[in-house]
Amino acid sequence: MLLKKRERDSAEINGSSMADIAFLLLIFFLVTTTINVDTGIGLVLPPPLQEDQEPPPIKERNLMNILVNAEGRVLMDDQPYQLTEVKERLKEFIDNPNNDPNLSESPDMAIVSVKTQRQTPYRIYVDMLDEVMGAYKELRDAASRANYGVPFGALQDNSPQYEQITDMYPKKISIAEPGDN
Amino acid sequence: MAHFKKKRGGSKQEVPTSAMPDVVFMLLFFFMVTTVLREVTLKVRVNLTQAENIEKIEQKRLLSYVYIGPERLPGNQLGEDKVQIDDAIVEDIGAIRNLMYDKLREQPKLIVSLRVDENSEFGLLTDVQEELKKASAFRINYSTRREP
Numbered sequence: 093m094l095l096k097k098r099e100r101d102s103a104e105i106n107g108s109s110m111a112d113i114a115f116l117l118l119i120f121f122l123v124t125t126t127i128n129v130d131t132g133i134g135l136v137l138p139p140p141l142q143e144d145q146e147p148p149p150i151k152e153r154n155l156m157n158i159l160v161n162a163e164g165r166v167l168m169d170d171q172p173y174q175l176t177e178v179k180e181r182l183k184e185f186i187d188n189p190n191n192d193p194n195l196s197e198s199p200d201m202a203i204v205s206v207k208t209q210r211q212t213p214y215r216i217y218v219d220m221l222d223e224v225m226g227a228y229k230e231l232r233d234a235a236s237r238a239n240y241g242v243p244f245g246a247l248q249d250n251s252p253q254y255e256q257i258t259d260m261y262p263k264k265i266s267i268a269e270p271g272d273n
Numbered sequence: 274m275a276h277f278k279k280k281r282g283g284s285k286q287e288v289p290t291s292a293m294p295d296v297v298f299m300l301l302f303f304f305m306v307t308t309v310l311r312e313v314t315l316k317v318r319v320n321l322t323q324a325e326n327i328e329k330i331e332q333k334r335l336l337s338y339v340y341i342g343p344e345r346l347p348g349n350q351l352g353e354d355k356v357q358i359d360d361a362i363v364e365d366i367g368a369i370r371n372l373m374y375d376k377l378r379e380q381p382k383l384i385v386s387l388r389v390d391e392n393s394e395f396g397l398l399t400d401v402q403e404e405l406k407k408a409s410a411f412r413i414n415y416s417t418r419r420e421p
Binding site for chain 1: 327329390399
């Protein structure tokens, strides 16, 4: 008797509302999802100087001092420039195609020092840093195209080619302690 | 023309919907996997600035965020610039050193992502950076949006 009865009405879970439940979950995750890739300007800070340690000696010609004040005015090695001119000027300084004795000896020795004031808005500081990064990016791109025929961005991270280009143009950027004037 | 009409009228057109739950489930799993639930509630206002020459950070798990911006006060008002790490505002800048040192022990390849409001002053940022240096958290990233 019992067996017969069981066979007759097969127990089934009603699955028609499954789609509704799935939709509800889907909508929840759609709303909460943030597919934002984090982007930004990467930098490696230098280790702090010990009390008794002298800063390492740097030749004056290898150092490019960039000063930005709170109004966004730029001084590069005591010469006033527009923010838009910084990139070209920096490329000239780093690459030094004409072997100017006042510009850096070689690209891997060039050091860019960015100094600003405490009152400077972050926006201006990042704009400045962006120009410096832009100069290095264009130089690396040019070197990569000349040697391997592809832009720098197309090289595999940590591949020999990538290492060679980064050795040619190491980003030596120093963020100086802000001054008061 | 008349022929067409007749044919249409005759046959019932229905899209088979039996595969719909499968499709929906697939989408659901995709979003479940890619979702990063918002972990912190911001107590400072952060309007990111824009930049052109930026890089993507692929490994999100290496990131630790530091927020700097004007404090959000009740009633839509903005206060002084403050530093927020995780869920709390850090009043004492000197405490950042220990906080970051602990994070660095957990994740030796730590990248500190600095999310700074575009109008905040550089002075506070440099104080934070000095602390990061002392904590040996040298890899930082200034979070910016892509310039359109």
